[in-house]
Amino acid sequence: MLAYGLFLLSGLALGALYSLGGVGLVLLNRATGVLNFAYGAIGAVGAMVAWQILNWGGPEPLAWAASVGTGILLSLAFGKLLAPGLAHREPVVKAVATLGFAIALLGVMNLVWSITPRNISLTLDKQSIAVLGMRITGTRLLAIGAGIAITVLTGFLLARTRMGLMMRALADNREVASVLGVPIGKVETTAWSVSGALAGFTGLLFGDLVRLDPTVLTFLVIPIIATTVIGRLTSIPVTFAAGIGIGIIESMLTLYAPLMPFRVATPFVVAIVALMWMQRSRYLTFAGED
């Protein structure tokens, strides 16, 4: 029974990480209409910068701040310099453009930090508390706590605040929103920075809990996108639930030998099944963009 509990807890932590990533993606998509494939790469740069600072003997708070700061900086750089040029294009083109940013960032990371195994160790890794007779590390607890807190906060931001209203208006129709007096520049800056900060934060946690490797972290965006797909790229609560669910299934499958090797495919399988189910009665003949 203890094994079940342990894998459940580690699944919760993994799921919280998927959710954190997913919430950042959904927020950006809700505000700007961009599905950011570079999300993982931005987080990876943040994690690598944090590792570099720790490696030079810098204090841990500085590493955290640097990771989040790098995320904001990179996200803003793309959002302010490149994204406006593509604002009038269809969603898939905008998404593919972020892919270009991801590939370029990956190239830079592999140049700067050549591929050698490294790991990051945070103070919280060494601290743990007991829950129902099981020990859980501080980092996992932080992931779970941050996942819940940030989901609630972002949900509140989008649904209840004026800024959230403007974000939704902007994503629906950029021209009409600007005619109505939505300050497009300001709203987009907010969306890209919040999403970038989340990317940096999540990237460092992933680097600590999963693996600190630029390529792995960059392409972690694919399972994260799987969680957002289930929420149709718009629903924060569904994305959160999907992330937690996928994380738990993926972790619990470790205990079932025949499916164990395939557990990493959980996000993809769940996402495809969910997508097919959601689209089951649609037949897109005269429909619009997607």
Added chain:
Amino acid sequence: MTNLEISSAAAEPNAGSPARLYVVGAGILGVLIVVSAIANGLWLKILTSVAIYTLTAASIALLYRRLGLVSLAQVAMMGIGGWVALRLAHGTNLPFEMNVLCGGLLAGLVGMVLSYPALRMRGLYLALVTLMAAGGFSVLINVIQFPNGGEGFAGFAVRSVAYMPRPLIAQSDTAYLRYCAVVTALGFLLIRWHETTRPGRAWAMIRRSEACAISAGVNVTLYKVWGLALSGFLAGIAGGLLAGNLQLLDARSFPAGESVLIFALTIVGGAWHWFGAILTAILYRLLPALLNDVGINGNAAYIIFGAALIHALMTAPAGLAGQLSDAAIAIVRRYTRGRA
């Protein structure tokens, strides 16, 4: 440049006449055959993979150009084709061509399965479905591995690896490069044939408006499924050829990221011109090797790829091929005007 080519270019500035197209295509094939005689060892292998990935890029460009579909799973399709080809090569005594063809057919079948979501979704959602499929495939193939002469259905042996036999007429690396180039050229002809006949007209109409296509009596479902099957088939053939190049395949070289990268490069190379696929494969396989050769880290290529993709999307939707062809037309125009 001969008189004939100039006049035909001036007469039809955008697409070029089919006759000239075949001439240029044959020219490229000829260049490749000459190069294959000069290149050695490693470069032969790289050029062969350029020829093979040209076919993959063409299969991506076909979907993007004709149906407006973004497929992020073409490298996974290659993996399926490669798996079947290897499985048959180690399990039966069928000739190489037969194995590759079966691989292509199965990948085409998988393409038809992918058309099920494609009939219900398009744009971003469809791209995401193919991406999920590619992600799932990379997990699956890393568990079952590619057959290398082992026992059982999966045919994977940890030790005592057997190699896939190459076609009888192309045993050496040089001959195999030519062989792949010819197969890729046949693939191009197959695409060309589709585009100039009934399916091409149907696709053009679907791309413009599905409602119009239906009212004109086009079977939208049939031709969408057909397009995806053809694209999967071509990628599967490319996978089989790739298996023959190294005579085995490594599961680790089929992650979802590769499918994504080659799609990105197809946009950079240019999906609207047929030789864009060749440029794509050159960027994908030859450029990193060339950079390495002159002492620049191959990762620098990724930075170029990323920047080029964003540039292509923002300012040059027709990609490198479009820019080259526009430049060629501009030069030809200036030359002819100067003469007149």
